[in-house]
Amino acid sequence: xxxxxxxxxxxxxxxxxxxxxxxxxxxxxxxxxxxxxxxxxxxxxxxxxxxxxxxxxxxxxxxxxxxxxxxxxxxxxxxxxxxxxxxxxxxxxxxxxxxxxxxxxxxxxxxxxxxxxxxxxxxxxxxxxxxxxxxxxxxxxxxxxxxxxxxxxxxxxxxxxxxxxxxxxxxxxxxxxxxxxxxxxxxxxxxxxxxxxxxxxxxxxxxxxxxxxxxxxxxxxxxxxxxxxxxxxxxxxxxxxxxxx
Amino acid sequence: xxxxxxxxxxxxxxxxxxxxxxxxxxxxxxxxxxxxxxxxxxxxxxxxxxxxxxxxxxxxxxxxxxxxxxxxxxxxxxxxxxxxxxxxxxxxxxxxxxxxxxxxxxxxxxxxxxxxxxxxxxxxxxxxxxxxxxxxxxxxxxxxxxxxxxxxxxxxxxxxxxxxxxxxxxxxxxxxxxxxxxxxxxxxxxxxxxxxxxxxxxxxxxxxx
Numbered sequence: 225x226x227x228x229x230x231x232x233x234x235x236x237x238x239x240x241x242x243x244x245x246x247x248x249x250x251x252x253x254x255x256x257x258x259x260x261x262x263x264x265x266x267x268x269x270x271x272x273x274x275x276x277x278x279x280x281x282x283x284x285x286x287x288x289x290x291x292x293x294x295x296x297x298x299x300x301x302x303x304x305x306x307x308x309x310x311x312x313x314x315x316x317x318x319x320x321x322x323x324x325x326x327x328x329x330x331x332x333x334x335x336x337x338x339x340x341x342x343x344x345x346x347x348x349x350x351x352x353x354x355x356x357x358x359x360x361x362x363x364x365x366x367x368x369x370x371x372x373x374x375x376x377x378x379x380x381x382x383x384x385x386x387x388x389x390x391x392x393x394x395x396x397x398x399x400x401x402x403x404x405x406x407x408x409x410x411x412x413x414x415x416x417x418x419x420x421x422x423x424x425x426x427x428x429x430x431x432x433x434x435x436x437x438x439x440x441x442x443x444x445x446x447x448x449x450x451x452x453x454x455x456x457x458x459x460x461x462x463x464x465x466x467x468x469x
Numbered sequence: 470x471x472x473x474x475x476x477x478x479x480x481x482x483x484x485x486x487x488x489x490x491x492x493x494x495x496x497x498x499x500x501x502x503x504x505x506x507x508x509x510x511x512x513x514x515x516x517x518x519x520x521x522x523x524x525x526x527x528x529x530x531x532x533x534x535x536x537x538x539x540x541x542x543x544x545x546x547x548x549x550x551x552x553x554x555x556x557x558x559x560x561x562x563x564x565x566x567x568x569x570x571x572x573x574x575x576x577x578x579x580x581x582x583x584x585x586x587x588x589x590x591x592x593x594x595x596x597x598x599x600x601x602x603x604x605x606x607x608x609x610x611x612x613x614x615x616x617x618x619x620x621x622x623x624x625x626x627x628x629x630x631x632x633x634x635x636x637x638x639x640x641x642x643x644x645x646x647x648x649x650x651x652x653x654x655x656x657x658x659x660x661x662x663x664x665x666x667x668x669x670x671x672x673x674x675x676x677x678x
Binding site: 326 | 524525528529531532533535536537539540584585586587589622623624625
């Protein structure tokens, strides 16, 4: 974790660095002595968190936060100041926390916990972004072997007994540790369509369709096994729309 | 007959005297009341400057002292004394106090701000220890110093505060722009001269007391 402490008072910076080091011994901590220096540092390298004092000569902490929010991937912001008068404005600038100096150890610990929760969420989000970009999905071939599947290799996704599987040509059904809903969101833009309560189908693989009963159909996929996937009545209109039927 | 006349005369004389005394005392009372009224009116036009303590200053000072407790306990002990001087001064009743006492807490205040701002605040104090028994209004000096420190702290590179006392004038000058609360300006009236250029200069001429 990389942290930038911004305060125009040296004792305040040193004290916060000392406290942070006690709680986060592995963190890389740097200091900036005013708003302008903070922005320059944040421009040069990526920080995870920036602690901002509010009253500083030149750019004050609120102005620094406003500028940071205009950036693509801003660090998380924690205000550390001697009075609570700017708290409302600080949270409007989506600050992660607002702490009042002198800072108590357990109060700082709360801030750190909040940071860690937030970074877990961000990691999850980044994972989502990576798989969307790369169009890949991890699946379990066995208890100790995993396959990184390309979306284009997947024929359909099936949910059964609260477990989710990916169907491919080369492998038997592979377990995927994700929910059908998540995958629908993630794979939808890549040509996967929900066709049944328990099925997400790769539209590029659909070859034939035959009527089943009471308005439902069976889709036959382009595979050696001529795999069949049900199209339930509920999803027919979406399927029509998507395939121009 | 003569006795009777004499007694009557004496009585009349006595009565006249009493009446005059009564009138005179009424006059004196009137004059006194008038003077009191005038005094109280004067007092109304000269508002007392209440003791104050900026919470921002207080918590920053505590935070600074906390740092020194860990890194330099001797400094921390000194700064705690300085803080108690500042608190004493803030708690003083409105009225008058010796320049010596006010200056002692003022210097304590400057040391605390110096510890907080580091090399950004430089103090040049050329006030000699003689001639400090003069009485001055309470709380004024702390307002003057606070506004000067604020002006310096707003400058990225900080600045210098000069303190001097010459010809019954307290002269305070600092880099930057310092603004004073209106009640201070009102209270000192023509006894305070303010000059602003690159620096802000306060000249407070202390009245004869």
